[in-house]
Amino acid sequence: MINPAFKPWILGLTGGIGSGKSAAAQCFINLGVHTVDADHVARWVVEPGRPALTQIAEHFGPEVIQASGELDRGALRARIFEHPEERRWLEALLHPLINQEIVSDLARATSPYAILVSPLLIESGQYKMVQRILVIDAPESLQMERTLQRDGSSPEQVQAILKAQARREDRLSHADNVLLNDRDPAWLKSEVERLHHFFLTLRGGQS
The missing domain is CATH 3.40.50.300 (P-loop containing nucleotide triphosphate hydrolases)
Incomplete structure (x- = not known):
């Protein structure tokens, strides 16, 4: 126990x-x-059905979403690579969500x-x-x-x-x-x- x-x-x-x-x-x-992988969390917060993906689609437009409804990482990477202010917008959206998820996952550890x-x-x-x-x-x-x-x-x-x-x-x-x-x-x-x-x-x- x-x-x-x-x-x-x-x-x-x-x-x-x-x-x-x-x-x-x-x-x-x-x-x-008990191990939490920040990369896995970063992918999870932008999966279809997650609020972050909806906000990304509204901000960047439908061209960053694949036909399957998943995030088109290549298209998004190209956009934020060319526009540093867009990268900052994306980081401001995702970093708090990622950190929140990491904290709650680590809190479940029993090791x-x-x-x-x-x-x-x-x-x-x-x-x-x-x-x-x-x-x-x-x-x-x-x-x-x-x-x-x-x-x-x-x-x-x-x-x-x-x-x-x-x-x-x-x-x-x-x-x-x-x-x-x-x-x-x-x-x-x-x-x-x-x-x-x-x-x-x-x-x-x-x-």
Whole structure:
């Protein structure tokens, strides 16, 4: 039986593209840690039937909605890429909804600590929701290699994404813990297990 006064502390998990964030998060999930993925939440708040999608359609017009009724992310991305003020409008609409959903999902956690996985944990200010930050790190050459293999993107596209994300040094400067993920999946799993045992000894994210 869970103590009603029990409140897990929140770990922020972040890392650049191709660093292995998702693989690390899955290792924590396998260990029974409640995990919320900010990217999944961001997609959920604009699904058909959600109020945000209606507001986006009213603001940007029907060309950002596919025939299926789903958001046309490519069309929307093109619009906000060309018009920074439109991007700001969209962020002002979505960020509070995303954060509200993340908070309510984390509140349902019953594990000793819960994890918020977010590629933009630092850039978006979501790090303010967490008590501790774990950065999954990898050399840039390895990030490029993994992303090219996984997404079939061009090297130019991957470089553009790397530039848009926080600089590696900035991310590392916020880290309480760093996991250098430059080996195989078995190594990653053992490192996550080691960190998990350490995190279980913490109260409120602090020793």
